[in-house]
Amino acid sequence: IEDVPGVGKTLLARALAKSINCAFRRIQFTPDLLPSDILGVSIFDGKENRFEFKPGPIFANVVLADEINRTTPRTQSSLLEAMNDFQVSVDGVTRKLHLPFIVMATQNPFEFEGTYPLLESQLDRFLMKVSIGYPGVRDEKQILASQRTANPIDELQPALTVDEVLELQAVTKQVRVDESLVDYLLAIIAETRRSNHLKVGASPRASLFLLRAAQARARVEGRDYCIPDDIKRLVAPVLAHRLIPKGRRSAGTDATVLAALQEITDAVPVPV
Known part of the structure; x- marks a missing residue:
């Protein structure tokens, strides 16, 4: 989703996850973000005398890569296997991701300082690139009215279960x-x-x-x-x-x- 700040890109991802009652994780992409911050890391457990894998935020159903072009190509590339094969490999071990698995990414079309172009291999893994755009006056007035006392997303109820989403994908x-x-x-x-x-x-x-x-x-x-x-x-x-x-x-x-x-x-x- 490429659009200016404040039009509801993050809100859209949260609403999607809530509507199917699934796990949602938002990852803020920054220049110092590491692949392990996304995929997870193996930590040595002294009591058990073994390494224990701590899964990263990629292990969710809906993952929002917020401002994806603000991190390095090396970190961007950590999403490639997940987006193509629905799995990640860390320390030589391959782990399956939860299905359905959806990556949504955001970027600002007008800010270039401190950003990195997305890899062609990464862009090719995104189904679509869309923009939300500014709302019309009537719609924006409705937004103001609906959020006067609370955020409507807090009361959003699931419309589908995860199993129903998987069934719809198969039927489609x-x-x-x-x-x-x-x-x-x-x-x-x-x-x-x-x-x-x-x-x-x-x-x-x-x-x-x-x-x-x-x-x-x-x-x-x-x-x-x-x-x-x-x-x-x-x-x-x-x-x-x-x-x-x-x-x-x-x-x-x-x-x-x-x-x-x-x-x-x-x-x-x-x-x-």
């Missing part, structure tokens, strides 16, 4: 995607790799994430099948942050990338 993977839609999706991906505006196109992981996101959108819309719009509407949120425009060294959403994606989606024929 069964949403039907016609072969013509798969070809449509792959044609869009292929064009990102051929575009004159992009130095690096979308990866096979991006293809899979776009497919999964389209299936999820169909499910939210109450359908058990995908339509072209499920893919087309999610091209920018799913792909933009992974692509490297020509003339730049790192990936990131900018006007060049968004224009290239718009050009691609306009040019690729939509199946009927």
Whole structure:
């Protein structure tokens, strides 16, 4: 989630965790943060004469990496295994993470001093990059009224259990995607790799994430099948942050990338 301070990025992550009644941990990313501060560390127990593993905050269902670009690439990379394989390896021992496992990260688009660009391998592991934006006057007035005496999140009740979330994830993977839609999706991906505006196109992981996101959108819309719009509407949120425009060294959403994606989606024929 890339947006200015104060629009509710952290609140959104907390609300998500509360709505499914699961473990939530917030990690404040700073320049002195170490991988062990995230993953955990083995501490020697003198009484038992053995090392005991103290799990870090990564062992939660919803993990918020707050201001993720304020820590070093070495510490950023400690999330790679967790985000890809839902496990972490510490001192030669691999430990499975709790499912469902979701990493949400925040960064400020206008502060660059004391920050580090996110690794391309890290960006590619995020399903989407989104912004919350400023609320409208009516919505902001409602925010002020609802928080006059208390924070509504304190009274938020779970809407689902963890088991129900896992079941929904499994059901979403069964949403039907016609072969013509798969070809449509792959044609869009292929064009990102051929575009004159992009130095690096979308990866096979991006293809899979776009497919999964389209299936999820169909499910939210109450359908058990995908339509072209499920893919087309999610091209920018799913792909933009992974692509490297020509003339730049790192990936990131900018006007060049968004224009290239718009050009691609306009040019690729939509199946009927």
